[in-house]
Amino acid sequence: MTRSPEPNLGDLMILMLTSTLTGVRDRLRSDGFEDASDLVADLVEIADDYLTRVPA
Numbered sequence: 001m002t003r004s005p006e007p008n009l010g011d012l013m014i015l016m017l018t019s020t021l022t023g024v025r026d027r028l029r030s031d032g033f034e035d036a037s038d039l040v041a042d043l044v045e046i047a048d049d050y051l052t053r054v055p056a
Helices: 009-030 033-052
Strands: none
Touching: 009 033
């Protein structure tokens, strides 16, 4: 059985970045900037994947 690594300050920063980017994405979309919103959505997905990764 492998133990998952403990969260650290870097993980907290990624979580805060993801939350901020989600707000930016939503704001861009509501203001009609679909292309920019799609780019930020890609960044949100990358950050979310990092936070939900399964350690090897």
